[in-house]
Amino acid sequence: MSAATVDAVEQPDILARNIRVGSRIWAASQAFFFLAFFFAFLYLRALNTSGMWRGWPHHHPSPSIAFGVAILVCVLGSAAIARSAALVAPEMWRATEWAALALALAAVGLQCAQFSSLGFGPTDAAYASVFVGWSGLFTVFLLGMCYWLATVIGDVTRASGTPVVRAAAVEGAGFVLLVLAGVEIAAFILLYVVK
């Protein structure tokens, strides 16, 4: 059966609605995933078991705030641009999605750079564990988001599919990235400011 034949039964407005609703559910699932790390931070910090929340007395892990700010700015910028893409004319989508992708990739690169010069590691007690776990997995999710943005760029560039489905893909990706940006704000406040 040819692709054209079998896909002919799919109505674009239903596909678009699926993408919109699916992206919101996925964003909620993502939020609950990071809720576990949010809870872990607050719980372990409050318990301070063996007085080891921040590590050994003379070795308190302290990640670079400059890296933290740079990552936060990149993620927020990426999310703001991706989300605003839904508000601009379709001709602008390609440029906005490219900008969002570039900023998201920059955030991934900055996180990798920070890990390579962290000055502490996952074995340095509870805070370090939460930092490495939360930041590392956030980067994995951000990489997945980059793939999504890349496919949206591909669709927009080649004008594949119908306009309504492309619009839903742009809007859905922007929404999920916005929720990820919310997660990053929480991470920045807890991991860099509150500690």
Next chain:
Amino acid sequence: MSATPIAAQPPVWRRLIGFNMLTGLALGIGGWFLGAWIGGQMAVGHPYLQGTDQNDVGIYMGYLFAVIGWLVGLGFANYPIGRLLGRAPSLRHHETGSWTRYFRLCTDHKVVGIQYLFGVGIFFFIGGLNAMLMRTELLRPVEQAWPASQYLTLVSLHGTMMIMMTSAFILGPFGNYFVPIMIGARRMAFPRIEALTFWLVPAAGLILLSAIAFGGIATGWTGYAPLADEGRAGMDAYVMSFILIAISLTLVGLNLMATILTMRAPGMSWTRLPIFVWSVLATSILMALAAPVLVASMTMVLMDRAANTSFFVASVGGSQYLYENLFWFFGHPEVYILALPGFGIVLEILPVFARKPLWGYRLAVAGMLGVTLLSFMVWQHHLFVSGMNAGLRPFYMLTTELISIPTGFIFLNAIGTLWRARIRFTVPMLFALAFFFNFLIGGLSGIFLSDVPSDVTTHGSYFVMAHFHYTIVGGLVFAFFGAVYYWLPKMLGFELNETLGKIHFWLFFVFFNLTFFPLFAAGFLDMPRRVSTYAPHLQTLNIFVSASAYVIGLSMLIFIANLIWSLVFVRQPAAENPWVSRGLEWQVPTPVPIENFDRIPVITSGPYEYGVPNAPPVADFAPGALPAAGR
């Protein structure tokens, strides 16, 4: 329906080459060795990764690459790579063709449903065999067949396998197969994701079984830290398999929820939605929100084991209570992930065989949504004896006891529906009625466990074990078999033998109760869970329980014999609507056409208006003025 040209089928040997299960297995095995080697190399020169007492990094990388190989071999990489390369591949894949579509990526929701039915069924059977082995060990009060550690691995494998597989027991086969048909849609919202959710299940099952080769699992199904951190490499299999299942559950929830929200046929208002679909929607909410927390908590265990983080290591600032909280934040909604679809099935079956409308439809919906909401607020009752803050106990005791109110609604629905009904005691109806009997005992015993004073005395005993088997086996598994007997004629197109079905039911029902009811007494007599030795005076009780359990095993063999007899030898074609049901799924031909409906139907009345004078037909299947798809 659009024309679908049928191409000539290539010969069998050609069909075995390409993206299918065999290729997936080959790439999965190759991926395991490649990943294990890469993991071994990664650990060199990285003190964090070398600090573990066994090559956990190599094992995890082996599993990761095995899963990637498995999925690539099945063809799951083609679509995402195609998208990046600028191709526009079909949203749908291998929906037509011969039997080989059952062994490869197929985006037809009906094929995925049948894949789930048999795939999950196989692992359920393995989990059941573990139970038989455990009961054999318990025939004597001292160690006999297996040392304590191996017995514990058996317990863990049984529990984990059953929890993992029963999570997808109803939504996998019946949710995927019937929800699109019941709401008047042609497919699921995300057919590829739907296929992915199934193919993760065998990967998870096989990885879990591989724990036997890596020293077993010492923690039971809950995987509590710090034992999980200290366990042998078998724990890596536990962690990896649970992560895969949780990802699968999240995606199942996402897909089903999106399907129900967006793809209902015109006229399928919320008050006309079949009650089974409501139960699937409620379960999907739990799956999409609770399962990600399980992925996160298992990832923390993975990092503790492989990278020496200290999430759950108290000496380095972590806390095992963190694990318990995170695990049960998933674990208690998980109980309702198991129970809610069972509610939906039995309430779907009752009106058909009582020939009366479902009593209190809105009450049933409220009950299910109430359970969904409350299930996120009760998890700490699992920690009553863990040393938690005593001031928190009353709140969780109250919320746990509150949840019995919406659950009670379901019983009211059943009583109201059966009241003065002329009941047809078919096999599905027998299973549905047994559900209420069993679940009542499970629910009442649950009240004892929600109550702090009685929980303190029974925690960790066979009382708890009897309670959750009454809810999960007595509830979910009985509902599952009810659904099998009810819907299999539509799914496979053949009738099952009713006499064998009734023998299966009665043996299962009677001996299920004879197996698990005495275990309440064993719990009160202080027989602890997960231990292969017990006080000698309990031997007679245990012999009785083991003998009853063997008969349950026999009843399952009768079911399998019925399946083989009916599907392979007799092959009596099923009528299109053998139960004279008003359900939309029974109004379509058998076998169900690939697009489900020629035209998207317009729903004209509710599905339960049995015996209602002048009730209109459930749907108009030839709505000429309407487009071919849409709401």
